[in-house]
Amino acid sequence: MEIKTEIITIGDEILIGQIVDTNSAWMATELNQIGIAVYQITTVSDNKEHILKAINEAFSRVDIILVTGGLGPTRDDITKKAIAEYFHTKLVLNEEVFEAVKARLERRHIPVTDISRGQAMVPEGCRAFVNEWGTAPGMWFEKEGKVLVSMPGVPVEMKGLMRKYILPGLQQHFSLPVIEHRTILTYGTYEAHLAGLLEDFENAMPEKVKLAYLPSQGRVRLRLSGRGNSGEQLTQLLDRLEKELLAIVGEYVYGKGEETLEEVTGKLLKDNGKTVVTAESCTGGYIAHLITSIPGSSDYYIGSVIAYAYEAKIQELGVRPSTLEKYGAVSSQTVTEMATGVRNKFGADYAIAVSGIAGPGGGTPEKPVGTIWLALAGPEGVVTQKLQLPFGRIENITRTSYTAINMLRKALLQGN
Amino acid sequence: MEIKTEIITIGDEILIGQIVDTNSAWMATELNQIGIAVYQITTVSDNKEHILKAINEAFSRVDIILVTGGLGPTRDDITKKAIAEYFHTKLVLNEEVFEAVKARLERRHIPVTDISRGQAMVPEGCRAFVNEWGTAPGMWFEKEGKVLVSMPGVPVEMKGLMRKYILPGLQQHFSLPVIEHRTILTYGTYEAHLAGLLEDFENAMPEKVKLAYLPSQGRVRLRLSGRGNSGEQLTQLLDRLEKELLAIVGEYVYGKGEETLEEVTGKLLKDNGKTVVTAESCTGGYIAHLITSIPGSSDYYIGSVIAYAYEAKIQELGVRPSTLEKYGAVSSQTVTEMATGVRNKFGADYAIAVSGIAGPGGGTPEKPVGTIWLALAGPEGVVTQKLQLPFGRIENITRTSYTAINMLRKALLQGN
Numbered sequence: 127m128e129i130k131t132e133i134i135t136i137g138d139e140i141l142i143g144q145i146v147d148t149n150s151a152w153m154a155t156e157l158n159q160i161g162i163a164v165y166q167i168t169t170v171s172d173n174k175e176h177i178l179k180a181i182n183e184a185f186s187r188v189d190i191i192l193v194t195g196g197l198g199p200t201r202d203d204i205t206k207k208a209i210a211e212y213f214h215t216k217l218v219l220n221e222e223v224f225e226a227v228k229a230r231l232e233r234r235h236i237p238v239t240d241i242s243r244g245q246a247m248v249p250e251g252c253r254a255f256v257n258e259w260g261t262a263p264g265m266w267f268e269k270e271g272k273v274l275v276s277m278p279g280v281p282v283e284m285k286g287l288m289r290k291y292i293l294p295g296l297q298q299h300f301s302l303p304v305i306e307h308r309t310i311l312t313y314g315t316y317e318a319h320l321a322g323l324l325e326d327f328e329n330a331m332p333e334k335v336k337l338a339y340l341p342s343q344g345r346v347r348l349r350l351s352g353r354g355n356s357g358e359q360l361t362q363l364l365d366r367l368e369k370e371l372l373a374i375v376g377e378y379v380y381g382k383g384e385e386t387l388e389e390v391t392g393k394l395l396k397d398n399g400k401t402v403v404t405a406e407s408c409t410g411g412y413i414a415h416l417i418t419s420i421p422g423s424s425d426y427y428i429g430s431v432i433a434y435a436y437e438a439k440i441q442e443l444g445v446r447p448s449t450l451e452k453y454g455a456v457s458s459q460t461v462t463e464m465a466t467g468v469r470n471k472f473g474a475d476y477a478i479a480v481s482g483i484a485g486p487g488g489g490t491p492e493k494p495v496g497t498i499w500l501a502l503a504g505p506e507g508v509v510t511q512k513l514q515l516p517f518g519r520i521e522n523i524t525r526t527s528y529t530a531i532n533m534l535r536k537a538l539l540q541g542n
Numbered sequence: 543m544e545i546k547t548e549i550i551t552i553g554d555e556i557l558i559g560q561i562v563d564t565n566s567a568w569m570a571t572e573l574n575q576i577g578i579a580v581y582q583i584t585t586v587s588d589n590k591e592h593i594l595k596a597i598n599e600a601f602s603r604v605d606i607i608l609v610t611g612g613l614g615p616t617r618d619d620i621t622k623k624a625i626a627e628y629f630h631t632k633l634v635l636n637e638e639v640f641e642a643v644k645a646r647l648e649r650r651h652i653p654v655t656d657i658s659r660g661q662a663m664v665p666e667g668c669r670a671f672v673n674e675w676g677t678a679p680g681m682w683f684e685k686e687g688k689v690l691v692s693m694p695g696v697p698v699e700m701k702g703l704m705r706k707y708i709l710p711g712l713q714q715h716f717s718l719p720v721i722e723h724r725t726i727l728t729y730g731t732y733e734a735h736l737a738g739l740l741e742d743f744e745n746a747m748p749e750k751v752k753l754a755y756l757p758s759q760g761r762v763r764l765r766l767s768g769r770g771n772s773g774e775q776l777t778q779l780l781d782r783l784e785k786e787l788l789a790i791v792g793e794y795v796y797g798k799g800e801e802t803l804e805e806v807t808g809k810l811l812k813d814n815g816k817t818v819v820t821a822e823s824c825t826g827g828y829i830a831h832l833i834t835s836i837p838g839s840s841d842y843y844i845g846s847v848i849a850y851a852y853e854a855k856i857q858e859l860g861v862r863p864s865t866l867e868k869y870g871a872v873s874s875q876t877v878t879e880m881a882t883g884v885r886n887k888f889g890a891d892y893a894i895a896v897s898g899i900a901g902p903g904g905g906t907p908e909k910p911v912g913t914i915w916l917a918l919a920g921p922e923g924v925v926t927q928k929l930q931l932p933f934g935r936i937e938n939i940t941r942t943s944y945t946a947i948n949m950l951r952k953a954l955l956q957g958n
Contacts, residue, residue, distance in 0.1 A: 141579070142570055142571070142574050143569070144756065150562075151560075151562040155560075166584065166585060167583075169582060176582075411829070412827065414827030415831050415939075418939075421902050421903060424850050424904075427826075428854055431846070432834075472854060487837060
């Protein structure tokens, strides 16, 4: 039988729309990965009766209740009082938690007060987990085989407690089957195309393995999930399937797990001792921003010229006025000259150049909004590519920038 | 008595963590603005029994139930069946909705099928609202003075229906008091400082007006909300209070409503016929990206040089090697030369220059991570500013970029 969870989120700030609840989606993803389904998500106010009612109802529906929020030092600990009342117990000082809170505050030169002591008060009989990322502890309760866990709502604290204590604890408590995942990241194609290529592969897959397609912003993540009793056998099976999958769609694959395109490309540049520069028009610096968002990018990134105006393209990038006149700023010829110009200027191994019409204005019948030319200049010469994007301004800029970085990544892999 | 709402979100994709529910926060904000409180948010699966149970429970708690999701053409209309069952009625074809669906599909050259017809089937007795932004209609039900509304989960469709039909409908149905808001946007200070300056103002405010502080990423939004019976009197009162507030904290105010700093600054540049360029080191193009994210920015933005490497700062921006040697790349002297260099290069009215240590690496005891120098060169000369930021790499880049744009905005206002 499937183990079911309800997430109860406590917080007036969610109910007035001040913050978006991103915790629940993160928790749901992590729980699914260990084979636990989320049956319902309930958001209630910072009110004892309301919290108690939600806990009561949830216990009638599910096996696991994960409560987040309502534990801050200034919250008057309504959540803890509600939980203590639910379990017919009282709040007692947890010495281990109190020592940890005191040590944390002392490290930060913050005086220990009654409020800090209050943070270490937990319902009697619970298992308390020290919160290394904050002060409010995690709390674990059991009742008739079911489990209730209460955590603070600050994302970094919740995630820390979940990873270290709650997820492993739930796997153990419910003797869950072994589950293993492999996430393979693709760029430059769409879900239906990948699904077509992988049709035979999917049909031949053993039943205990599933393949999910997770598309977002031009990227499609492929997630293989296997479940079984023996971890070793499962690892071998997934190793084999991953290899088969890569043999089929490898040309679109840029990485694994949580890697980003700019991270993977940065690593390739670093490992190969190569440098990159950019000449940007319609992306307005966004490619440079993506490259430099990676720590340590100064090892391989030299600089950029952003040339919005015609004159800037001519003066700073050496684009010939005759090229602009004959072919226009949005053309294969112009981006070729931009890429060559910026590569020579900075003496880089690779240069990315982009010129296009991001919109909403500036389109013409021959070159409508979304027409973008990209060029990559490298040791072996220049390649160009045209995009015709259907999105709004910001999405056109983003997609173009990722496509450009993907061109560079492919060139680095081919060593040209 | 306060009118209470429950939002019921239907969707397996939320319960597996594939998407974050951003609809609820948007709805909560809008509802609060017309004086309706959100009491609870409940997310349930695409399952008829589960939906029915949630509706039943919600009706015992609140006056208004807003259901989103579970209405797509491929969803098998579980939501509609659940609602029809709840109201003991059956699904019937709504001609007005069907005509609108057909017209929409024909405009897009999509054949009209049984699925399209199914979209126009609604529970008998409901008020159906044509969805101009998609195909699934909005549906309004009443029972013992209470209201249930069902809408598709696609944000643009939900928002369109809410703005056009649901919010005005609820105001009318519940005879809500007139509510008016003024949002004043500040940058460059923090909540506690504003609250200190506004203490007397707040104490003198009439009871029917409230002031909320909404901080996010260096920006603090101040929202005045008044409620009353006469719209005209309320407008006059808020006009007066807004004027008083601006007289106290005006130096931090950059705009009103939903404006962004880059939008307001872009408008000032355009209105004054001025141009801007940037010379960026640690922000890596992000300032240029913010400026060029605004449609029509080619009217006032010429270009940028991003100079990560020392050599690029020397060659492309004309920074003197002796300046770099004596003061370092992160110094008032270097950013001054960067700003002057890039301003002359492009012949712009204003130039922004930034150099700093975004982190996580690169810090020294004298210049720890987060040390940033900014310069603004204009017709009247160069001003510089130092920041010492405590954030991670991305946040340091973001805050620096907004601070730079704010420097430019202030200079434009002062006409220098």
